[in-house]
Amino acid sequence: MSEAYFPVDPGLGPEENFLSLDDILMSQEKLPGRAESALPRLAFALGQGAGTGDSIPEGSKLEIPLWLAKGLHDSKRRIISVELPKIYKEAWRTVFSADANVVDLHKMGPYYYGFGSQLLNFDNPENPEIAQTILQTFISRFRRIMDSSQNAYNEDTSALVARLDELERALFRAGQKGLNDFQCWEKGQASQITASSLVQNYGKRKFTDMDG
Amino acid sequence: MAGERAVELVRELHRAAGGSLPPFRAEGLRQALEEMRALYERNQADVSEAKSGRTDLIFLIRFRHCCLLRNQRCVLAYLYDRLLRIRALRWEYGSVLPSTIQFHMAAEEVEWFNRYKKSLATYMRSVGGEEGLDLTQDIKPPKSLYIEVRCLRDYGEFEIDDGTTILLKKNSQHFLPRWKCEQLIRQGVLEHILS
Numbered sequence: 001m002s003e004a005y006f007p008v009d010p011g012l013g014p015e016e017n018f019l020s021l022d023d024i025l026m027s028q029e030k031l032p033g034r035a036e037s038a039l040p041r042l043a044f045a046l047g048q049g050a051g052t053g054d055s056i057p058e059g060s061k062l063e064i065p066l067w068l069a070k071g072l073h074d075s076k077r078r079i080i081s082v083e084l085p086k087i088y089k090e091a092w093r094t095v096f097s098a099d100a101n102v103v104d105l106h107k108m109g110p111y112y113y114g115f116g117s118q119l120l121n122f123d124n125p126e127n128p129e130i131a132q133t134i135l136q137t138f139i140s141r142f143r144r145i146m147d148s149s150q151n152a153y154n155e156d157t158s159a160l161v162a163r164l165d166e167l168e169r170a171l172f173r174a175g176q177k178g179l180n181d182f183q184c185w186e187k188g189q190a191s192q193i194t195a196s197s198l199v200q201n202y203g204k205r206k207f208t209d210m211d212g
Numbered sequence: 213m214a215g216e217r218a219v220e221l222v223r224e225l226h227r228a229a230g231g232s233l234p235p236f237r238a239e240g241l242r243q244a245l246e247e248m249r250a251l252y253e254r255n256q257a258d259v260s261e262a263k264s265g266r267t268d269l270i271f272l273i274r275f276r277h278c279c280l281l282r283n284q285r286c287v288l289a290y291l292y293d294r295l296l297r298i299r300a301l302r303w304e305y306g307s308v309l310p311s312t313i314q315f316h317m318a319a320e321e322v323e324w325f326n327r328y329k330k331s332l333a334t335y336m337r338s339v340g341g342e343e344g345l346d347l348t349q350d351i352k353p354p355k356s357l358y359i360e361v362r363c364l365r366d367y368g369e370f371e372i373d374d375g376t377t378i379l380l381k382k383n384s385q386h387f388l389p390r391w392k393c394e395q396l397i398r399q400g401v402l403e404h405i406l407s
Binding site: 022 | 282
């Protein structure tokens with residue numbers, strides 16, 4: 001990580017952070033929906049049907065990204081209804097409450113927590129249960145993440161992070177940075193000036209022309 | 213699907229980890245803006261149609277408007293995050309950027325970098341008494357005035373405080389004033405050796 005570059009953090013809870021790259025990619029994830037009335041001329045825009053003039057008949061199933069679902073959501077006039085992705089449904093909630101540690105959140109998500117919090121914006125009757133499941137999942141997985149991030153020193157961590165969602169990965173990286181900095185200090189290397197990590201990132205490329 | 217081009221910009225930038233600066237995608241940006249213009253124009257046409265009675269088009273107009281806002285958000289976030297990365301470069305590399313990085317910047321970004329550099333320099337002159345204070349120096353607290361360094365590549369002649377010049381050749385080792393070589397270490401020319 002570069003020491004001077006601080007990306008815009010993703011928002012927490014039901015609010016998105018407008019400029020956060022993470023949040024933009026998170027809101028690109030799709031969720032299933034249904035057209036409650038016929039939608040003229042929309043078929044082409046949503047990737048169904050060929051002609052620009054085609055309309056979407058009432059009741060047809062749609063796959064729309066979260067940002068669009070949020071923008072079109074209207075509690076008074078329900079034109080598109082939004083359903084829960086399966087991972088937030090009752091069946092999966094049972095799995096999470098049984099043992100959240102075994103689930104591969106990266107494959108299912110990879111923005112399980114962020115996306116789940118966003119779903120609370122749609123007035124779904126199951127909202128309290130969803131929120132509770134997300135919270136409990138985080139609590140039960142957090143212990144293992146913190147433990148592994150604080151103790152895997154000089155190891156290949158790819159197996160440890162493979163099943164973590166993006167929020168958990170950020171936590172893991174923070175823990176690893178703390179561990180590495182502490183080890184550095186213990187070895188008396190904390191005062192060593194090191195090459196900028198950006199320089200290291202650019203790797204073997206030569207910067208011979210420094211006044212360019 | 214609308215908005216794909218703009219998201220692709222964001223996705224590429226997000227993939228470039230650790231604050232490195234990928235090339236500026238002028239073409240992708242232009243296409244995203246073009247798409248926005250097209251959306252806007254089609255909406256204008258449909259608005260006048262909706263005014264004359266076709267209220268079923270209102271939803272379509274709203275859909276396009278959402279796409280417009282989405283594109284706007286992606287483009288703004290793309291440009292803003294690039295500026296954050298460019299700002300970090302000033303602290304990591306110093307005031308002169310290697311040409312390989314400058315190739316990745318748009319003309320406006322170079323302009324912004326120069327202005328940022330100027331503001332920072334003005335501020336650093338205004339603090340810390342007569343001569344100002346270089347905030348980019350001694351980011352880690354120094355333990356001694358002189359440090360042992362090893363040269364990682366041929367750099368050329370280098371003048372130190374007392375007026376003598378030394379030749380920085382690959383693999384040569386020197387005992388130099390810390391403040392003189394801190395920047396070169398950050399740039400990866402020298403390596404700080406702890407005894």
